[in-house]
Amino acid sequence: MRTATEEVRSEAEISFTVRSLPEPQGQIFESISTPVVFVQAARFHDGLYIAGPAGLSQYDASGKLLKHFAVGRDLPSSPLVAIAPAVLADSQLPELVIATAQDGLLVFNSRAFRQIFPRDASVRTITSILPAASGHLLIGTRKRGVLLYDGKKITVLHPTLSKLYVTALAGTESDLWVGTLNQGVLHWHAGETDSFGEEQGLPDRQVQSIAVAGDKAYVGTVLGVGVFEGGRFSRTLAAGVLATALLPDAGQLFVGSEDQGVIAIPLEGHHRNFAPADASQLAEVHQLFGMDDAIFALTRSGLYRMGAHGFGWQPVLHPGAATLSDRNVSALATDSRGGLWVGYFDRGLDRLESDHGSAAHIENEHVFCVNRILSNPKDGTIDVATANGLVRFDSAGSQEQVLTRADGLIADHVTDIVSYQDGLALATPAGLTFLDATGARSMYAFEGLVNNHVYALGVSGDELMAGTLGGLSQLEKGSVQVNYTTATPGLKHNWITAVVPVGR
Known part of the structure; x- marks a missing residue:
């Protein structure tokens, strides 16, 4: 003893x-x-x-x-x-x-x-x-x-x-x-x-x-x-x-x-x-x-x-010149031409061509705090979820549209965005907004969401998972089917910040 x-x-x-x-072991990645x-x-x-x-x-x-x-x-x-x-x-x-x-x-x-x-x-x-x-x-x-x-x-x-x-x-x-x-x-x-x-x-x-x-x-x-x-x-x-x-x-x-x-x-x-x-x-x-x-x-x-x-x-x-504008990267996406889009927490975004040799910086009253960047391979457009609205860029990288609460979103602040069915699903601190050819439709806790403050979205077919401050909501074709919280076996935290589909 x-x-x-x-x-x-x-x-x-x-x-x-x-x-x-x-x-x-040498350069294994760029x-x-x-x-x-x-x-x-x-x-x-x-x-x-x-x-x-x-x-x-x-x-x-x-x-x-x-x-x-x-x-x-x-x-x-x-x-x-x-x-x-x-x-x-x-x-x-x-x-x-x-x-x-x-x-x-x-x-x-x-x-x-x-x-x-x-x-x-x-x-x-x-x-x-x-x-x-x-x-x-x-x-x-x-x-x-x-x-x-x-x-x-x-x-x-x-x-x-x-x-x-x-x-x-x-x-x-x-x-x-x-x-x-x-x-x-x-x-x-x-x-x-x-x-x-x-x-x-x-x-x-x-x-x-x-x-x-x-x-x-x-x-x-x-x-x-x-x-x-x-x-x-x-x-x-x-x-x-x-x-x-x-x-x-x-x-x-x-x-x-x-x-x-x-x-x-x-x-x-x-x-x-x-x-x-x-x-x-x-x-x-x-x-x-x-x-x-x-x-x-x-x-x-x-x-x-x-x-x-x-x-x-x-x-x-002094350190040499850098390609990117900032260190605090909050979002990444590649476009249909092989270019890289880099979003920042409070410095807008950079758009790099496929050779990654130089960057075009974009920063304005809407493109400032970037949460997510979504590339649409069908038409080459880029949707950027920001704290000041949803900003769409055309295939050439030019800003063409800004959507805010005045345009039908449930809130200006968009925390996440995914392609869903024939349109888009947007996460916000006030609930969800769905965008398609018919316009905008929103839902919040009164309609079944486990919590209004939605942080993250994940999609698999018609199934949409919404991670919130108060748990996880599972939606089918735009309607809440079931909610998960810490009272549910296996879920240890209510605050969900990322959702990724696995196995399908």
């Missing part, structure tokens, strides 16, 4: 596996480029590596792209959220540690990747990492707080730092500052944890960034920067600024922001009102760091270097 000590140790340790990622988003950069083996949702990119000193490791192709499909060079205890060699949003950790030695994959999904949702001088790795997560990887096991760093949504880590393994989503900042030192929120002077409980210099800690929040000296709150800087990145350097605090660029605040002497000046051209600053005696700002879409004598920011590199 296991002893009580063994049982406690087993519960404290988090099960995981370490596996080598296979080398890329990729269409989307706008690159930069999240975090790190220097490793004389190269600059930048991580983002699409993967890991390697650049040389001149800003030339040397290699790109794409998520879903070379790496697991989860977006990359953080990177840091480290010497971990299990390898004792310089490596690049990469945190993913859902697939644990990746470790790169400049030749190959290995994955540290916790079996518990809540442990795999990582937000931040902090290598320690001991070879340990501190890991911030969305639900499990701060974890410690020592090369052999993963454990909770301390009970007072568990069950937190961690947003930032800074300091050392024995003197650690932990930023959270809604519980302010925690300072763990000498085996104790101090908590700071608005009641203790912090500008806001939502922490975005942390930087430590000597006995001072700077905590960036959505409403300014809190300054701590010797573990005690001292004052607030950059009040009202959404401080997404921090860098103390040469008597100044550089504050990267969401919409005010990079602000330089003097830390000594009289603290006058700050002014972003020409730095306001930098939007969505994600990271500030020093390298080669210079200061760099990594934004969502580029890397900048502070000019000589601290005046202005010079662009260092």
